[in-house]
Amino acid sequence: MFIVALKGLAARKLRLLLTAVSIALGVSFVTGTFVLGDTMTATFDKLYADMGQGTDVTVRARPAFTDAPTMGSPRPMPVDLVDRVREVPGVAAAEGGITGYALMLDKSGKPIQPGGAPTLGVSHAEDEKLGGSISLRAGRAPAGPNEVAIDAATARKHGYAPGDRIRIVFESGKPADFALVGVIGFGDADNLAGATLAAFDLTTAQQVLGRPGQVDQIAVRATDGIGPDELRTRIAAVLPADLEAVTRATVAGEASRAVREGLSFFTTAFLGFAAVSLLVGGFLIWNTFSILVAQRGREHALLRAIGARRRQLLAAVLTEAVAVGLLASALGLGLGLLVSGGLRGLLAAVGIEVPTTTLQLESRTVVAALAVGLGVTLVAALVPAWRATRVPPIAALREAATPAHTLPKVRIVLGGALLAAGLPALSWAIAGPSRGGAAMLGSLATFVGFLLLAPALVRPLVAVLGAPIARLGMAGELARQNAGRTPRRTASTAAALTIGLTLVVAMTVVATSMKASVADVLVRANRADLILKADSQMAPGIPAAAADKLRVLPEVGVVSPMRFGRIQVAGQTNSVAAVDPGTAEQVADIGVASGSLSALADGEFMATVDEAKAHGWQAGDQVTLRFPHTGDHTLRLAGTYTDTTLLGAGYLITIPTYEENFSERLDVAVLVTAAGGIPADALKRSVQQALADYPNVAVQDTAEFNAAQGATVDQLLGLVNALLGLAVLIALLGVVNTLALSVLERTRELGLLRAVGMTRRQVRACIRWEAVLVAAIGSVLGTVLGLLIGMAAARALAGEGITVLQVPIAQPLVYAVVGAAAGILAAITPARKAAKVDVLRAVVAE
Structure with missing residues (x-):
């Protein structure tokens, strides 16, 4: 055997x-x-x-919690601590270092923003041994207030070399010009996971990064004969409680x-x-x-x-x-x-x-x-x-x-039961927001139920979808009959394409609803005329000085910055937004349920109604919030709100409270309104002129902001669909394989048709139209399932900001038509093989 x-x-x-x-x-x-x-x-x-x-050994601030990003530099420490560490027995050398935000500009003045990677400014180690694998590829180390060295990847991509001038933007304000004196490498790598790096001497780094007299960490080298663990223990003994030494x-x-x-x-x-x-x-x-x-x-x-x-x-x-x-x-x-x-x-x-x-x-x-x-x-x-x-x-x-033509009773009963349970669950999930459990179970049950009962749907679908094809002549009519002759085979072949298109259409529904939700927020919750954000969607923010420059403009009415961070409450990590209470209500509607946003004071916070209810808080309660840099602080609950679509955070504090507990000074967004009687276009021109020295700031009205957010969603959808395209490709291979096997199975039939006068062209057309019908069945089922599952998924994500359900019509129809048309490509090889059947050999084939 x-x-x-x-x-x-x-x-x-x-x-x-x-x-x-x-x-x-x-x-x-x-x-x-x-x-x-x-x-x-x-x-x-x-x-x-x-x-x-x-x-x-490295000396650094002890983090309050480490399971969420701190969105900026570590908490600094006094520079004189370096001398104290140097005095510890067993220390051969110790040097302080600092890290912060530094955005380099290319030679045309555009920001060099590497997507999701950070744009870092650092101090260059004077002691080469403490620098490890960080080494100069060209030029020399920076020395003095006007010199900088940059990473090799940035230098290569943007044509920089020692001797050039480069402009850099910092948290504190407009760009500053520096002489590029060196290019830095990291062993064999040209950068750190895509991050850009601008290195200065320590004194310059402290000034431009806003940390005069401070360092973020201290690098220590041991004398010969002293192990890292022993040195760490010695250094830890002289450190304050809020600092730590690690190997x-x-x-x-x-x-x-x-x-x-x-x-x-x-x-x-x-x-x-x-x-x-x-x-x-x-x-x-x-x-x-x-x-x-x-x-x-x-x-x-x-x-x-x-x-x-x-x-x-x-x-x-x-x-x-x-x-x-x-x-x-x-x-x-x-x-x-x-x-x-x-x-x-x-x-x-x-x-x-x-x-x-x-x-x-x-x-x-x-x-x-x-x-x-x-x-x-x-x-x-x-x-x-x-x-x-x-x-x-x-x-x-x-x-x-x-071949068997009837479905087993067990399959019919199981498929019917799954549909009977799945469709109502999907309907309930679509009818209300944030019903994730019903959406997931309903989608799974409906999807499996459709696949189990798909053979029973084949003949009705073939009758409807094949009617136009049958009018094309004998080849079309034969294709329709062949597609309906073995419904289980046709269904299982189409099922592969159904899976791929279901996911593609579902993702399209979610993406379309996401874009509609952004537009709805701008209409419902946003009261600003202009929105200022970083030019890159993944950039951490824009310098706070940009907002300061706008407040003196006569065309500007209100300038309200927003910041963002992470905190822990009762051991759970959550998002916190910081606003200016005096201006926030004039630019945004957050649905205040209790208390007053304008009366929010330093040392107080607001929480969403759901968060307050979950923790059993009442207005006036003292609550301990844990910040990543400063640890636990007790703040008073001043009120609650319901709408997080614009803030994107479950907690709200004032900007001064934020600055006391976070080291970074970057605004995530700045909302601007026009002064009385000032047209929108005049306001935008004035703001753009005032921020000419801030090339990383995008100045957008609500329509432009909505379009930019939509473009980002479309880019993500394109990436997802490209990856799902592999599943669709495999599905088309399935159509090719099934048709090729079908041609072999019908060798005698094809030979007889050729013997009674059917031309090679008609044989090829018959196989092609059969492939189109199979692909069309998969496309129809995938489109229907994708729309249902996509609507349920969009509604289930209401808590993540998708507040509007919008079902696209054109895109799913295009996907369905393209999927059906792809059947023509899948049929090329089987159709040629069928047309080449030898008549004499075919009629005697078994």
Whole structure:
């Protein structure tokens, strides 16, 4: 039986290779993700370990909590603490350092903003040993108030070299000009995970970064014979309680872990897309083996008649599946190395640059590729293999296999029950906001129910969708009959395309609703005429001095800045916004439920109604809030509000309270209204002229702001759809495979049609229209399911800011038409093969 299985594989090499490729594409996504993740881990581990060389202990402020970003520089400490550390026995050298916000401009005056990576200003270590792997690639170290060195990646991309002049924007105000005297590298890397870096001498860094007489951390090197742990203990003994000393290994581990955690979202997302692709590939495997088993029914019956046992038939079919799975795993492993490069390119497209290094192919990745490839293939082939064992020996006397046309009662009952439960759950989720549980369960039940009952829907859909095709002539009518002849096969082939289009359409509904919600917020909650934000969506903010410049303009009525941070309340991390109570109500409506926003004082806070209710707070209660820089502080609850769509935070404090507890001074947004009688265009021109020295500030009216937010959503949707395109590609491979097998199954039929006068062109047209019908069925089902699931998902995300449900019409229709038209491409090869059927050989084929 093993030999029989091998001969079966040899007789169907092309079909099984095409089947293996579908799984290999999904496996490649899994392996590519693992390879990229392992490569990033190894790269950053080495990078941060090398950077820490020469520094045995680091002194820094003790963070109040570490499970959320502090959105800025660490809490500073007095510079005279450096001398105290130097006096500790066992210290060979100690040097203070500082880090802050510094935005470089390119030679045309435009901001150099690397997407999600930070734009850093730092002090350059005078002691080269304390600098670790940070080294000068060209020029010299900065010395003096007008000199700077920049990272090698920025210098290369924007054409900077020692001797040039460069402009840099800081938190404190407008750009300043510096002489570029050096280019910095980080071992083999040109930058730190895509961040830009401007390095100054310590005194200059303290001035431009707004930390005169202060440092953020102290790097310490031990004398010979003193270990890092011992030195850490000695230094910790002389430090205040709010400071700590940590070893080089701790710092390197934290830095590398922070980068990995920051990139973990992308890893999870890539694995999610891989899972979708594998699911679609599983449908293709199942369909292919089901058709092969049906076509070989007589062969299996003959084997049973000459003594083969059911267990042997099962082993033979599963042997073929194992061979396909192994081939898919090998192909997927090889393709995964290429895919990792493509995924790295996607990260670079959003501003996250991974330093180049040797690709890391871990044993876990090889095991994962084999497990996924073999596992999916075997699971998908198990039911067809079991069916092969049920073929009775008497079937050897039949002329051809008779495929089943009726659905099992269990499948009908289960599919009906799932739809009966899923559709009401979806309807309830769509009817009300924030019903995530109902949306998730309803989507899953409805989706599975549709897939189970899809064969029952095939013939009605073929009758409707095939009516226009049938009017095209005999080829169209035959295509319609062929598509409806085996509804289970047609449904399972279309199901792969259904999955891909369901996700694409659902994402489109969510994205469209997100854009509509932004527009609704601007109409409902925003009272400003202009919105000032950083020119890059991922930038941390704009200098606070920009708002100060606008307050003196005669065309400006109100200037109200907003800031943003993270705090902990009762152990839970939450967002906090900071506003100017005197102006906030004039530019925004946050739905105050109790208290008064204009009366909010320093040392007080407001919370959403839901937060106050969850903690059992009443107005006037004293509540302990934990800030990342300053730790626990007790503030008075002054009131509650209901609308977080504009603030995006569950807590609200004043800007002075914010400045007491956060070190950064960047405004996330500044809302501006016009003075009485000033036209909107005059206000915008005046503001733009006043901020000419702030090229990183985007000045937008509400229409422009809405368009910018929509463009960002569209960019994200395009990226997601591009990744989901792999699942659609696999689905089209399924159409190709099924049609190719169908042509082989109908060799005699096609030969007879050719014998009675059907032309090659008509044969090709028949196969093409059949492919279009199959693709159209998948497109229709995917569009309907995608609209339902997308509406439920959008409503479930009401708490995340999607307050308006808007269902697009044009885009899903375009997707459906394109999906159906793609059937023509999928039919090219099978149609050519069908047209080349030899008439004389076909009429005697079994």
